[in-house]
Amino acid sequence: MPAETNQTLVRAQDLRKRYGDFEAVRGVDFEIQRGEAFGFLGANGAGKSTTMRMIGCVSEPTGGEIEVFGLDPRRDGTAIRGRLGVVPQDNTLDNMLTVFENLTVYAGYFGIKRREAKARAAELLEFVQLSGRSDDKVDDLSGGMQRRLAIARSLINRPDLVLLDEPTTGLDPQARHLVWERLFQLKQQGVSILLTTHYMDEAEQLCDRLVVMDEGRIIAAGSPRELIDTYVTKEVVELRFNGLHTTDLAEIASGLGGVGAQIEPLPDRILVYTDDGDDTSAALEVRDVRPSSVLARRATLEDVFLRLTGRALAEDEA
Amino acid sequence: MSVIAYSVARASLSRSGSMLARNWVAMRRAWVLVLSGGIESLLFLFAFGFGVGALVGDITLPGGAEISYTAFVAPAILANAAMMGTLLETSINVFAKFKWMKVYDGILNTPMRPWDVALGEVWWALIRGGIYVGMFVVTMAAFGLVDSWWAVLAVPACVFISLAFAGLGLTLATLFRDWPDFDWMMAVVFAMFLFGGTFTPVESYPGFAQPLVYVMPLYHGIELVRGLSLGDLSPMMLLNVAYLTALAAAGTWIAQRRLSSALYK
Amino acid sequence: MSATAADRAAVASARPAEAPLGYAAGAWRAFNLQLTLYRHVWHGTVFTSVVLPILYMISIGIGVGSYIDSSSTGGITYAEFIAPGLVCSVAVMMLGNDMTYPVFGGYRDWGGGYLAQRSTPLRPVDILNGHLLYAMVFRPMTNCTVVAIVLALFGVYSSAWAALAVPAAVLVSAALAPWLFFWCSSLKNDAMLNAVFRFAIMPITLFSGVFFPAEQMPGFLQPLVWASPLWHGTELARAATIGIAPALPPALHVAYLVALCVVGWLLARRAVARRLNF
Numbered sequence: 028m029p030a031e032t033n034q035t036l037v038r039a040q041d042l043r044k045r046y047g048d049f050e051a052v053r054g055v056d057f058e059i060q061r062g063e064a065f066g067f068l069g070a071n072g073a074g075k076s077t078t079m080r081m082i083g084c085v086s087e088p089t090g091g092e093i094e095v096f097g098l099d100p101r102r103d104g105t106a107i108r109g110r111l112g113v114v115p116q117d118n119t120l121d122n123m124l125t126v127f128e129n130l131t132v133y134a135g136y137f138g139i140k141r142r143e144a145k146a147r148a149a150e151l152l153e154f155v156q157l158s159g160r161s162d163d164k165v166d167d168l169s170g171g172m173q174r175r176l177a178i179a180r181s182l183i184n185r186p187d188l189v190l191l192d193e194p195t196t197g198l199d200p201q202a203r204h205l206v207w208e209r210l211f212q213l214k215q216q217g218v219s220i221l222l223t224t225h226y227m228d229e230a231e232q233l234c235d236r237l238v239v240m241d242e243g244r245i246i247a248a249g250s251p252r253e254l255i256d257t258y259v260t261k262e263v264v265e266l267r268f269n270g271l272h273t274t275d276l277a278e279i280a281s282g283l284g285g286v287g288a289q290i291e292p293l294p295d296r297i298l299v300y301t302d303d304g305d306d307t308s309a310a311l312e313v314r315d316v317r318p319s320s321v322l323a324r325r326a327t328l329e330d331v332f333l334r335l336t337g338r339a340l341a342e343d344e345a
Numbered sequence: 346m347s348v349i350a351y352s353v354a355r356a357s358l359s360r361s362g363s364m365l366a367r368n369w370v371a372m373r374r375a376w377v378l379v380l381s382g383g384i385e386s387l388l389f390l391f392a393f394g395f396g397v398g399a400l401v402g403d404i405t406l407p408g409g410a411e412i413s414y415t416a417f418v419a420p421a422i423l424a425n426a427a428m429m430g431t432l433l434e435t436s437i438n439v440f441a442k443f444k445w446m447k448v449y450d451g452i453l454n455t456p457m458r459p460w461d462v463a464l465g466e467v468w469w470a471l472i473r474g475g476i477y478v479g480m481f482v483v484t485m486a487a488f489g490l491v492d493s494w495w496a497v498l499a500v501p502a503c504v505f506i507s508l509a510f511a512g513l514g515l516t517l518a519t520l521f522r523d524w525p526d527f528d529w530m531m532a533v534v535f536a537m538f539l540f541g542g543t544f545t546p547v548e549s550y551p552g553f554a555q556p557l558v559y560v561m562p563l564y565h566g567i568e569l570v571r572g573l574s575l576g577d578l579s580p581m582m583l584l585n586v587a588y589l590t591a592l593a594a595a596g597t598w599i600a601q602r603r604l605s606s607a608l609y610k
Numbered sequence: 611m612s613a614t615a616a617d618r619a620a621v622a623s624a625r626p627a628e629a630p631l632g633y634a635a636g637a638w639r640a641f642n643l644q645l646t647l648y649r650h651v652w653h654g655t656v657f658t659s660v661v662l663p664i665l666y667m668i669s670i671g672i673g674v675g676s677y678i679d680s681s682s683t684g685g686i687t688y689a690e691f692i693a694p695g696l697v698c699s700v701a702v703m704m705l706g707n708d709m710t711y712p713v714f715g716g717y718r719d720w721g722g723g724y725l726a727q728r729s730t731p732l733r734p735v736d737i738l739n740g741h742l743l744y745a746m747v748f749r750p751m752t753n754c755t756v757v758a759i760v761l762a763l764f765g766v767y768s769s770a771w772a773a774l775a776v777p778a779a780v781l782v783s784a785a786l787a788p789w790l791f792f793w794c795s796s797l798k799n800d801a802m803l804n805a806v807f808r809f810a811i812m813p814i815t816l817f818s819g820v821f822f823p824a825e826q827m828p829g830f831l832q833p834l835v836w837a838s839p840l841w842h843g844t845e846l847a848r849a850a851t852i853g854i855a856p857a858l859p860p861a862l863h864v865a866y867l868v869a870l871c872v873v874g875w876l877l878a879r880r881a882v883a884r885r886l887n888f
Contacts, residue, residue, distance in 0.1 A: 085728050086888055105631045105731040113729035117719035121726065123647050135642045136730035138635070184730075378801050381808050388808075392816035397670070399826055400688070401677045414677070525654030532657035539669035549673070 034061040036096060036188050036219055037082055043090030044077050051077040053243035054091060059188070064210075064220040066230045066237035068328065070336075074243040075223035076116065079192050082221065084108050096187065109137060112181030112189040116196065118173050120165045120180070126152070127161040130180055137184040144183070151179035155209055171202025178209060182218075189213065191222040195229060207232055227328035237328075239335060246335050251328055258334050259326040260288050262304035264311070266297040266318040279316055286310050291333065298330070360457055364465020365472075367452070383477035386426035387484055393544065394418045394490075407548040412575065419490045420499065420571040421543040423481045427503035427570075428510050428563055429534070430474030435514030436530060439466050440521050449608055459604045467511045467597075474507040475500075485574070493576025502573055505589040506566035512596020513562075519603040537563040562592050631731050633739065640732055640740020643723055644712075645748070659704050659753040663696045664760055670821065671696075671764070683823070686852055693766035694847035695820030695840075697758045697775045701750040701783040702840050706811035708745040709790035710803050716741075717795070717885050724886060734886040735879055738791065742875075746787040747780065754779040767851045774850035782843030785867040786814075788874030795881035814840050842866055 037059040044052040052074040059065045067075040080086035081093055084104035093100055095107045120129055127148055134144035152158045155175035157168075165173060174194065181189055194210065195203040210233055214220055224230055230237050231251045239247040239254070247254055255261075264287065268276065273294045280292035287301035287310075297318075301307040304323030311321065398415035405411050442448040449462055478500055485491050517530060540554070541563040547555055558564050565585040572582050648655075667689065675688030683691040716724035716737075727737050754776050762772070793806060817827065818840035827835055835841050842863040845856035856863060 080888065083729055085886065105733060108729060109631075109731040111729070115719075115725065115729065119719055119726040119729075121643075121647075121723060123650055128646055132643050132646050133726065133730065136639050136727055136732050138631075138639060138731070180726075378804055381805065384808055385812060388812050388816050392821060393670075396817075396822035396826060397674060397678075400682045400822055401674065404677055525651055528654035528657060532661065535657075535662055536665060539665050544669055545673040545677070549676070 035059070036061055037221070038094045039078075039082075039091065040093075041091035042078065042081060042088055042093050044074075044081060044086065045089040051243055052081070052088075055238075055240070055243075055245045057238055057245065057248065059219070059221060061187075061219055062217050063235045064214050064222070064233050066234035067221075067223040067240055068225070068227070068230045068234075068237050068332070069223075069240035070225055073240040075240055076192055078240070079190055079221070079223055083111060083113055083190055109184065110187045112184065112186030114174075114177045114181045114189070114191040114194060116192040118177040120173055120177060122165040125162050125164060126157060126168070126176055129165060129176060130183055133180050134183045139184065147183055147185075148179075151182055154182075154212075155179040156205070169202065171198050171205060174198060174202070174206055175209065178206070182213075186218075188219045188221060191220065193223055193225070195224070195226065227332065230328050239332060241336050247331065254328060254331045255326050259330045260300040261302045261326060262300075262307075263324055263326050263330055264299040264301060264304050264307050265320075265322040265324070266299065266311070266316070267295070267320045267322075268297075268317075269319040283311075283314065283316070286314065289334075293333075298333070300326070300330070300334075360461035361464035361468060364452070364457065364462050365468045367448075368465070368469040379473060379476065380480070382430065382473065383426065383480040386422055386429070386477060386481055389422050389425070390419055390481070390484065394422065395488075404546075407546055408577070410577070415488075416490050416492065416575065417571070418544060419485050420574040421541075421567045423478065423485070423499065423503065423574075424506055424563065424566040424570045425538050425543065426477045426481050427474050427506040428537075428566060430477040431470040431507040432510040432514045432534065434470035434473050435466055435511045436517045436521070437527055439515060439518040440527075443518075443608060453608060459608045460601055462608070463515055463600060463604050466515070467508075470511050470514070471504070471507050474503070478503045491574060493574075495576045495578065496574040499570045499573045502566075502569045502586075505569070505586060505593070506563075508593035509562050509566070509589040509596065512593050512598075512600055514596075515600035516596055516603060519600065519607040537561045542567050562589065565589055631733075631736070633736065636732055636736030637739035637743050640727055640737050641743045641748070642740075643727065644741060644744035647712075648744070648748075655704070655707065658707065659700055659749070660756050660760070662703070663700050663757050666696060667693065667761060667764060671766075684854060686854070687766075689764055690766045690768075690852050691848075692821055693761050693764070694772075694775050694778075694851040695818070695844040696761065697754050697851075698779045698782045698840055698843040698847050699815045699818075699820050700754050700757050701779040701843075702786060702811060702815050704749050704753060705745060705783060705787055705790055706807055708749060709741075709787050710794055710806050711800075713741065713791050713794035714797055714800055714803055724882075728886050734882040737886070738875075738878055738882045742787055742791065742878075746783040750780045750783045751776065768853050771853075772851040775847035778843045778847040778850065781846070781864065781867040781871075782839045785839035785842075785870035785874070788871060788878040792874060792878040792881050795878065795885055814838050819844050839867055839870055 035058050037057070039055060039057050041054045041056060042052060043050065043054050055074075055078060057065075067078060069075050077086065081088050081100065082095055084095070084100040084107050087101060096110055098107050100107055121132070124132060130148035130151060131141070131144045134147065135141075139147070149158070149161075152161060155178055157172060157176060157179065160168065160172065165176070168176065178191070178194070181191075191210070195206050198206065207229070210220065210222075214233070220233070222229075222233065234251060236250050237248070237254070238245045247258060249257065268279070271279075273292075276292045276294070276297055280290050280297050283290050283297070283299070287299040287307045289300040291298040291300070299307055299311070308321055308323055311318075394415040398413065398418065401414035403411050404414045404417050406417075443450075452462060453459070482491075482496070482500060486496075521527065521530075540550075540558060541561045542558060547558050547564070550558060565588045569582055569585040569589070572578055671689040671692050678688040680687055712723070719725065724737050727740075728734070732740075758772070758775050761767075790806065790810070793810075794803065797803065797806075817831070817835060818824065818838040819835065820840065824832075824835045824841055845858070846860055846863050848854050849856045849860065
């Protein structure tokens, strides 16, 4: 048996991808183990999708090493893709085909026999709660349903690893939760999952381990809890000041020395990192700042990203 | 209904003008394509007018006059160009714009009303059809296929054809569901092109087929344009004009009734 | 972890080492997408690929033909003259549908046929071959055969050799399809697809000696006629249906069409690999 018996599904070393003058991925290292849910977290353009495509063997690295299932994507792309399930960001469903045909035709690409393909398609539609829509055209499905169909399609070959690129981007909250629920169930069944996201809550919900990417590099790696423990404090106090501008906030922030572990002024609020939110809130009251609102909450991956890059994730989205 | 009637009554030219302006801006970069649309008809003229025409030589019309086959076919292909230019623009392109390109979604968030959009599209279709007709007439003249000064009137005659098919095209755009429907429309269009008296005088068709031809709108367009470009005027041409005008009125009326429900989903 | 997890792990490791994907198998798998799509749209394509050529035969072949003296078409009736070319031009017209929009859309997320295929074991070359298998073999073999059979009812064939008009049509298709694939793989804008139709499909159909002898074309346009695959195919088909000697020895016509196919395929293979490696 090849190297995969040691349970490492993907191994990348100094992986790079350059498009002309632009280097989208600038030397990343990571390993993905069997059975884990691994996340690439970062803003748009951080290099997540490019990395994903290199793992999916549809994009050739321009530098470094990558191994998937112990195989070399440059040589064994076909064999590797045969064991991957891929949910692309834009679904790439065929809107001329019915829901059911989208699955069976796709199964054909893996050389799955028709009878088997039909059985699996029916079973997977059940799994993503689309059984009643078998004969509909893809156009008639909502965005959330299309995404679920794309997930079902990615499972048709019983993949060893499922790649999901931004699985819930553009979905409404309810559709999002439905997708999460399905992914969580997959995870419980022991399916290895690799996903990219720019949603912190998604990463927290689904990922056992993740890397934070920024401008083509990995700037942090670990479990969600580890990242929070390492890069931020347990809690965060958010101070908002109605009517004050960025420069005012920076000034107020500079006057808060000694409160909490770290102070971060943002355009619309000030964040105070602390291990005890209540204590800090009390300490702030003593000072002569009068915020219009004070909110103490648990630290999230959003705060990690903010600390690491100095930017909020949402800032890049516009 | 009254809402639509009101909006039709108030349809201001300036609003449909801004729809036209949008198309103009959008197509400015692709003007080569707009122009090259006229080339299709010229290709037909060269292949059938000159290529096949050389095999036929002269043809005797039912009236007894003898003319070159090329001069016989050319006006019919011109009428066809006027039809194609507007029909494609108002049917397929309008359908694509609201179904796939979602062009109108943004426009309807402004004071523009469905009818302004429709009217703007009709202007645009007429301009496009007009460009094709102009290119064609110039080519005809260059090859000596224009026999009389009446031929100048062939251009306004084409406007009747264009208007008739603009209303029809808009109506079809509101009825279509998906691509295969267009394939069927093209089927009817090609059938009219091949059997609307384009290539042989209708009088030479078998008796049972002739009434079918008289129903085809394209046939009336062809008769009108052919009569004018050959300088062979007849009172029947008034009937041709009446038929096309009636079709234009009916098509436009149905289209405006259907458009609001198609656009305000 | 649950029992299902163990089951899954078992499935994964029990997976037999798969034989490497052969090119024939790859093309066949990709072809099945086109076949499934065809089942949805065939009724819309029947008109262009079957009914329209028959209508041309009635309107032009019989109608206009009644005004044409057989001496101008080498002693055969005009209907006999255009029949073989019609069979072959069906192949060209079908490519106008099959190798334009579907190729362009294959790379887009809204059509995405190729993109979806790309994340499976299929290689770019399999995706190309699968689509070509459909457009240059399946379609002419079925539709041109139907047209050829219906045209027989018009009494335009002199012998059973007429059946060879269908392979001639397949050759025309094969010579042209890879080039269209190559062209449409390189387009940035779907508006340009109309240009493919206007500047390739239409002129080829109208000026390849199908409706009037190619020698009638002005001298400076003759080289274009000689370059047209449809002209070569029509020459071959006419030899088959009515026994008129082709312009060149048949082997040369065939060789030209095959060469065109091979060069086009090499270009198309490069284009598809470039477009699907990103």
